[in-house]
Amino acid sequence: MAVEIRLSRTNRIYRPSEHLQGQIIVNSRSSISHYGISLLLNGSVNLQVRGGSAGVIESVYGVIKPISIVNRSIEVRPSGKLPSGTTEIPFSVILRQPDENLGKFYETFHGTDINIQYLVTVGISRGYLHKSLSATIEFIVESDTADFLERPLSSEMVIFYITQDTQRHPLLPELKSGGFRVTGKMATLCSLSDPITGELTVEASAVPISSIDIHLCRVESVILGERIITETSVIQTTQIADGDVCRNIALPIYAILPRLLTCPTVFAGAIEGTSQD
Numbered sequence: 001m002a003v004e005i006r007l008s009r010t011n012r013i014y015r016p017s018e019h020l021q022g023q024i025i026v027n028s029r030s031s032i033s034h035y036g037i038s039l040l041l042n043g044s045v046n047l048q049v050r051g052g053s054a055g056v057i058e059s060v061y062g063v064i065k066p067i068s069i070v071n072r073s074i075e076v077r078p079s080g081k082l083p084s085g086t087t088e089i090p091f092s093v094i095l096r097q098p099d100e101n102l103g104k105f106y107e108t109f110h111g112t113d114i115n116i117q118y119l120v121t122v123g124i125s126r127g128y129l130h131k132s133l134s135a136t137i138e139f140i141v142e143s144d145t146a147d148f149l150e151r152p153l154s155s156e157m158v159i160f161y162i163t164q165d166t167q168r169h170p171l172l173p174e175l176k177s178g179g180f181r182v183t184g185k186m187a188t189l190c191s192l193s194d195p196i197t198g199e200l201t202v203e204a205s206a207v208p209i210s211s212i213d214i215h216l217c218r219v220e221s222v223i224l225g226e227r228i229i230t231e232t233s234v235i236q237t238t239q240i241a242d243g244d245v246c247r248n249i250a251l252p253i254y255a256i257l258p259r260l261l262t263c264p265t266v267f268a269g270a271i272e273g274t275s276q277d
Contacts, residue, residue: 001028005122005137013140016096016105020139024076024089024122031084035125037077039091043069043118043141045106069104070095070118093120095141108140110260111220112233140259142192157185157198178206186253192262198253200240208244213237214255218262235261 007022014020024037045067076091096105109116118141124133162182164175184200196216202209216236221228238255245251 001032001133002026003122003124003133003135005120005135007137007139011140012138013142014095015142019092019094020120021092022090024091026082026087026089026124026133028082028084028087031081032126033079033081035079035127036075037089037122037124039074039076039093040121040123041070041072041074041093041095041118042121043071043105044116045069046115046117047113069106069116076122105141105143107142107263108260109263111218113220113231156188158188159183159185172207174206180205180207184250184253190257192257192259196253196255196257199250200253201250202245202247204247209241210243211239212241212245212251213239214253216255216257216262 003024003026005022006025007020020041024039047066074091074093076089106116108118118139119136120139121134121136126132160183162180164171164179181203182200183203184198186198187196190196200212202212214237215234216238217232218235219230219232221230223229236255236258240253241251
């Protein structure tokens with residue numbers, strides 16, 4: 001006997017003004033009686049510690065309470081009986097009630113220290129003599145484009161250059177004397193569904209090049225009173241070239257953004273929490 005939730009969209013992305021739709025699928029070798037089938041919508045913002053090393057965020061962990069975004073239970077079916085075989089039960093739930101504030105629905109984000117997650121859980125109650133059945137699946141919330149105060153800006157290309165004079169870490173003596181120069185351009189504003197694009201050119205290098213990589217860094221900040229605690233972490237590395245590339249040839253930059261590890265917009269602004277007593 002098994003139960004699962006299958007959402008209507010394979011990417012599981014929904015807007016707050018939309019209905020969360022899908023099917024509850026129950027597989028059973030024999031008919032089963034139940035005392036009701038319900039759905040629980042849960043969304044929250046949590047400060048968390050990963051891997052036993054919290055860094056400076058650890059100083060406020062345990063002080064900030066989790067923020068509840070949505071916590072609602074919906075009855076899908078009253079008590080009754082399910083036949084043997086596969087039973088598919090459709091459901092449709094509005095995410096944001098008409099009287100709820102849009103800004104309350106922060107976008108899904110899985111950070112190093114901050115986690116914004118939305119879950120839908122189905123529960124089939126079977127009384128005291130039988131174990132209840134349940135299944136949970138995460139769905140992703142993104143802001144309604146129509147609710148933006150301003151239209152998103154068009155992407156702009158920013159020109160950059162890298163030389164021995166722009167580096168702060170120690171360099172090989174050959175690089176200090178012979179030098180190197182890399183120039184390029186990159187888009188600084190794009191949709192989360194679009195790649196980061198651009199190009200770079202190795203104009204000169206006194207030593208052979210083994211690899212060219214770009215790192216995507218994520219910055220998380222927690223404001224506690226008058227303190228701003230910020231941590232930066234590398235969440236993705238993309239190789240642009242392997243080996244000693246030819247000089248003065250433009251190399252394309254193309255990097256896909258990881259959806260769950262990045263925040264689509266900063267439309268919601270800062271997330272305000274309260275301290276625990």
